[in-house]
Amino acid sequence: MNIGVLTVNDFSFHPNMRLKQAAKGSGNEIILINPYDILCSLKDNGFEFFIEKMHNDLDVIMPRQGSPMGDYGLVLLRQFMHFGIPLINSLKGVTIARNQYITLQTLVSSALPVPSTLFITKLASFLPAVKQLGGFPVVVKQVDGMGGDGVIKVNSQTEAERFLNRFLKDRKGLLVQQFIPPQDRTDIRVLVIGGKIAGAMALAPDSQDFRTNIHQKGHARPIDLTRACASLAIKAAKACQLQIAGIDLIVEKGCAPLIIEVNYSPGFKGLEAATRKDIAKQMLDYIVNTRHVY
Ligand SMILES: Nc1ncnc2c1ncn2[C@@H]1O[C@H](COP(=O)(O)OP(=O)(O)O)[C@@H](O)[C@H]1O
Ligand SMILES: [Mg+2]
Numbered sequence: 001m002n003i004g005v006l007t008v009n010d011f012s013f014h015p016n017m018r019l020k021q022a023a024k025g026s027g028n029e030i031i032l033i034n035p036y037d038i039l040c041s042l043k044d045n046g047f048e049f050f051i052e053k054m055h056n057d058l059d060v061i062m063p064r065q066g067s068p069m070g071d072y073g074l075v076l077l078r079q080f081m082h083f084g085i086p087l088i089n090s091l092k093g094v095t096i097a098r099n100q101y102i103t104l105q106t107l108v109s110s111a112l113p114v115p116s117t118l119f120i121t122k123l124a125s126f127l128p129a130v131k132q133l134g135g136f137p138v139v140v141k142q143v144d145g146m147g148g149d150g151v152i153k154v155n156s157q158t159e160a161e162r163f164l165n166r167f168l169k170d171r172k173g174l175l176v177q178q179f180i181p182p183q184d185r186t187d188i189r190v191l192v193i194g195g196k197i198a199g200a201m202a203l204a205p206d207s208q209d210f211r212t213n214i215h216q217k218g219h220a221r222p223i224d225l226t227r228a229c230a231s232l233a234i235k236a237a238k239a240c241q242l243q244i245a246g247i248d249l250i251v252e253k254g255c256a257p258l259i260i261e262v263n264y265s266p267g268f269k270g271l272e273a274a275t276r277k278d279i280a281k282q283m284l285d286y287i288v289n290t291r292h293v294y
Pocket of ligand 2: 148248261
């Protein structure tokens with residue numbers, strides 16, 4: 001099977017490298033496709049597609065650009081679909097998960113628990129949002145942040161004025177959420193593949209930070225998922241129409257778990273290190289053994 005991975009990274013990037021290793025000797029090939037090397041065209045008699053290095057024989061495409069993919073990414077995915085190439089994850093799933101607020105809306109529509117969150121598009125809405133959440137501090141998130149980079153803690157209106165205008169400038173809107181201090185919570189990352197739990201880890205922040213992302217020097221340890229967390233993660237992936245999904249859960253002391261984020265192209269370096277599981281092989285096996293439709 002020829003598996004196209006839509007990515008701006010090369011084989012030195014951990015997930016790409018690990019997928020290649022998993023495919024080695026299996027009769028399957030991982031082909032990296034840089035989305036910016038593709039030229040899509042429409043003609044009155046149909047679509048055309050030019051890839052710098054042509055691959056006419058792709059069996060499946062894995063969109064792995066993360067949330068900053070932009071509308072251009074969706075254009076490409078549609079064009080691949082037109083050529084009958086199945087996508088893992090699907091266009092619908094990617095469209096939901098690339099925007100954090102749309103993800104939360106989708107989860108709430110499926111009656112799944114998320115933290116109280118407001119969506120603002122101008123600075124004047126910020127204080128009313130903070131009031132609704134019960135006061136400072138709050139967490140502000142960009143809709144398409146990744147690895148914790150678009151997530152900040154805001155302690156006062158002065159701080160808000162300093163940061164938020166810059167963040168609001170692009171008119172994508174911002175999420176405002178109640179801040180849950182690290183000492184009162186456990187963060188859990190669950191990887192769901194094909195409706196099953198592929199691996200899970202608990203994450204703690206570096207001493208200077210509240211964000212537990214590995215990218216922000218968070219510390220990981222393997223965990224046995226509780227039934228509640230496992231079931232929630234599987235339901236979250238299904239609600240967001242994702243076959244492969246990284247689900248971020250937050251468990252506040254004495255409370256039921258909440259879903260804070262769903263990723264459609266999850267990295268798995270930290271998860272493989274923490275769990276010693278061959279996550280790349282699990283992904284590849286799922287892709288190869290699934291009958292693909294879109
Ligand atoms: N409401 C919150 N209160 C406290 N910490 C949070 C909250 N939401 C997110 N975080 C921390 O910030 C990290 C990044 O947030 P997340 O929504 O997962 O965005 P990203 O896409 O950047 O990973 C989380 O893993 C968690 O450690
Ligand atoms: Mg996250």
